[in-house]
Amino acid sequence: MAWLDGPAGTQVPSVVIDAIAARLREGVSNHGGSFAASRDGAELADAARLAAGDLLGASPGEILFGQNMTSLTFAMSRAIARDWLPGDRVVVTNLDHDANVSPWREVAQEKGAEVVPVPFDPATGLLDAVAVTSAINERTRVVAVTAASNALGSVTDLVPIVKAAAVVGALSYVDAVHYSAHRLSDVRTLGCDFLAASAYKFFGPHTGLLYGKKEHLETLTPYKVRPAPETAPDRWETGTQSFESLAAVTAAIDYLASLGTGEDRRHRLQSAFDAIRAHEDGLSTRFLSGVAEMPGVRLYGPPDAGDQRVSTFAVDVAGMGAQEVAAEMGRRGIYVWDGHYYAVEAMRQLGLLEQGGLVRIGFVHYTTAKEVDRVLGVLEELSTL
């Protein structure tokens, strides 16, 4: 099942590349001007908000774009924390990428607020929702939690966490950056206050996007320049947007929707992600059963395919450092990360931070069973050297 149609070596479909090129070739300008290129800019931004709204299950007016998820989270956390007082609390998790930890730690330090990190279960790599909800108290202002771990592939049971935050009036800030390549978010069903994603993870350009409940985007006060619009969501978007990237965000979401069927884009996305899920679960089962046969390879994270994991695997090869394994695999044309991939607290909790972390292997919707077998073959070879 090789769905991606981009040129060899790219991670994005041709339509995304073409959308960027066309935008730059045809020209586009900041919106607000009385000329065609400026009107094009406004139309592009509106189209991208509509598309991103379909992707996340939100209204277009609840979507804002920015440089990347990290920058958006630093900006939004500062705005959220404007009225925090000493003794207020923010709950973070050890499973999260640091982009959903450091912004909260930094702002908590400025405000004298307490940061409560919740560990995950080291045996399964899963966050226990009860462990997170038990950390929430009346002073909690934000619960920052990942939808899926970029290190261990674990998927979080978010609903009880979001509900528990809402009970005490705390805001839930969900990192769906890793999740978005594998599963479709639905912010209405989830009920979260914020949900962040990054288009390059779902086969688009390097642009971040953030969903925020309308009421928050309207009532919170952004850090902005005075002449910038006062109305949401524009008031949250600092400076000139990357219009060519916005065109490509729409193209990437349309690409994903084209993998499914249905009467409108949201339904096509749902059907596409059902197919992606079925395909990736098949790859995961294949990979996990292969690794289970290799005494020299240890898997971290959920041991089975299914609701609790995406097709991202952290492994350790006996007798070799993670960096050495990644280099050997790279020499054989298999590109994998080693280290902590910014999931610093996850590696620290596993006691692996100082020794170079783990090797991370990821499969997506265009990965084939043959490619999984090739990865397994190389792991087998390295683990029996």
Ligand SMILES: Cc1ncc(COP(=O)(O)O)c(C=O)c1O
């Ligand atoms: C789970 C997760 N969250 C956040 C980020 C940061 O995203 P960005 O690069 O858009 O800032 C990443 C990037 O790898 C990630 O995997």
